[in-house]
Amino acid sequence: MQLTSDPARREVTPLELFFDLVYVFAIGQLSHRLLVHPTWTGAAQAVVLYLAVYAAWAYTTWAVTLVPAENPRTQRMLLGVMFAGLFMNAAIPRAFGDAGWVFVATFLLIHIGRTIWLLTVGLDRINQEHFVRVLIWFVAAAPLWLTGAAVDRDARLAWWAAATLVELVGTWAGHPLPGRRLDSQQVAFAGGHLLERGRLFMIIAFGEAVMTTGTALTTAPYEPMTLLTSSVALAGTVALFWLFFNRSEHIIHHYERTEDPIRAGRSGVLSLMASVAGMIAAAAGDERVIAHPMEHAGLTTNLLLFGGPALYIGAQTWHGATLFDAVSPPRLVALSALVAGCAVTTAAPAYLSALVAAAIVVALAVYEDRRQPGGARTKPIPPR
Structure with a gap:
């Protein structure tokens, strides 16, 4: 069965609001981290962590816009992302210390796993092709995230900032590849x-x-x-x-x-x-x-x-x-x-x-x- 995103306005479900509670915790962690480390380096670290956390929320929310939360498969995906997201967000205070691997592993599990899931649910042709390109961009950035987790905290910021930049450029440009980009006019989307x-x-x-x-x-x-x-x-x-x-x-x-x-x-x-x-x-x-x-x-x-x-x-x-x-x-x-x-x-x-x-x-x-x-x-x- 091929899915399309019904353009009609839908109510937000209780499960989506429940999912957002993980990010109440994340925003609190980030705000506190910025207060504890009020330096240029501390601010840069907070920005990198925030962009990763926001990407996890935003791409998941986009996925639920394509495949409504009433769908049992979407409900299972949301709960899985919520579970991994709790550990990712709990690692924020020590992400540039001994919890770097926890943060990166859960982030990549959410980011890549959710995209692979989207490719299995029967999207329309345009969205299916687009999320293949999204997956390629995410996989391209993954070595930067992993390398950052493997090095010390001073070098970690540079590697993770580079990974974040790749993801931002992809989001801004619509994840293009040579000769292939998203033509989104007239595509059904809620x-x-x-x-x-x-x-x-x-x-x-x-x-x-x-x-x-x-x-x-x-x-x-x-x-x-x-x-x-x-x-x-x-x-x-x-x-x-x-x-x-x-x-x-x-x-x-x-x-x-x-x-x-x-x-x-x-x-x-x-x-x-x-x-x-x-x-x-x-x-x-x-x-x-x-x-x-x-x-x-x-x-x-x-x-x-x-x-x-x-x-x-x-x-x-x-x-x-x-x-x-x-x-x-x-x-x-x-x-x-x-x-x-x-x-x-x-x-x-x-x-x-x-x-x-x-x-x-x-x-x-x-x-x-x-x-x-x-x-x-x-x-x-x-x-x-």
Whole structure:
């Protein structure tokens, strides 16, 4: 029997939400790791681990969009990936130590095993050919992952960064091979379901941000400065939440009408990857400020406080530009303000940097809320 992805919008099943719980744990691990290792090397390690974790989630979610979760075979696959994913995510704190092999073995088992599974379920011809190419790209990157696990921690980062770069290029380009690439127009694909899964994954990131703020609040002394910095952190988180969900209905409509939902879905997956990374960075910055509000912010704290929201807003602005024939000028202004704020407040107290960053994000959210429905008047562009 040949499977095709029904383009009709489907409900997200409880099993898919259960699967996502493993990644609540992962995001918490990554955020904590970034706080424990606030250096350039530590940040690079966190980025490499995050991209691997996100790839495991994103490609599994794409597979479930192709083969619905109501299918018993899909249910077994999801549970298997969830089981392996728990061990992969538990290895995050020691992935650049004695748990490198655990992280790599479970990651490759998920990545390659799930792709082989997809090739056995009876996809339509275009998707079948595409996932053969995906498998080739994954297998090509595997020696880099394995070599990284075999060397010491200093060299490991370089090998794993190279493997991550191969996978990112493949995802960005649609996993081409000489003379063969994906022509996704008019291919049936449940883009609305994929978008809904992305929205739910973003809620996971917001949940982690709120938990991070709450945890920092419980360990800090109950003083006026603690209450101020916690309030600023929560206000910024709420504003980022509003910026994502208050503008999403017209994107949902585009996913339902477009002639190339796979292209739109790939753009959405890449945008979500950067947006969640921005949320993790912003949450880590808020925790640093709550713990040490009167210290000079410095470059590290400012990159988290301003760079996290900038990455978050910039990714969504790019995604909107790929779908609609317009870029939101207010978002470009906000991005410029975040860059300027990061530069001019490095010598200021940390609480003041947090206040400036939150004020920029809140101002953008209030402005867009008053321009309902959802920011710039945009119109769909013809599929490429």
